[in-house]
Amino acid sequence: MGAQWKHKGRTENAAAKGKIFTKLVKEIMVAAKGGPDPSTNARLRMAVDAAKKASMPRDTLERAIKKGSGQLDEQVNYEVVTYEGFAPHQVPVIVECLTENKNRTATNIRVLFRKGQLASSGAVSWDFNRLGVIEASPPAADTDAETAAIEAGAQDVEKGEEGGARFLTAPTDLDAVGRALTGQGWTVSASNLAWIAKNPVQLEGEARGEVESFLEAIDEDDDVQNIFVGLR
Structure with missing residues (x-):
């Protein structure tokens, strides 16, 4: 939990698997900017390995590489945007997004953090x-x-x-x-x-349930790529 928020049983239905593929495709496209060859691009190699473990169709994977490396006419430029803040009960959270529209993402994240507290850059990551x-x-x-x-x-x-x-x-x-x-x-x-997290928070019962519901809501946003939380 302290490393990365993950859904249990997330691959049990088609909709969930499609959401995972969307995140993986984004990561592949961003990684492929550093070159289309996984043997010389470590980030791309890790993204491709993750896609294969998730049973992504080969044509989907190859298209994502070509699109990200500029081999196709259609261009989508994803940017990495990181947000820091606190879930309920002052649990520290770092949210990594991949987006082609930072204004949309910023608006969505502000709404999602209403039950917590959005903080400035560095306010959480130091811990x-x-x-x-x-x-x-x-x-x-x-x-x-x-x-x-x-x-x-x-x-x-x-x-x-x-x-x-x-x-x-x-x-x-x-x-x-x-x-x-x-x-x-x-x-x-x-x-x-x-x-x-250096000092993860220990929560049980209803308080922990509130934090998990907060994290699940954030994870449902299409622009959210990874969530890291200081929770044991």
């Missing part, structure tokens, strides 16, 4: 660390994650879901560490840059 996060499963049940982290050059490792591990890296080391882990036999399921 987060910008890190690379890799989620991976080991080649064998007895594989030592800490040894793997050291050998791959990760800064830290945490217990992940279903016997997996969560490796934390410097932002510039994300791609190299992911490749190193793959070379050790680990199966990487996710690799991205994230904001990790």
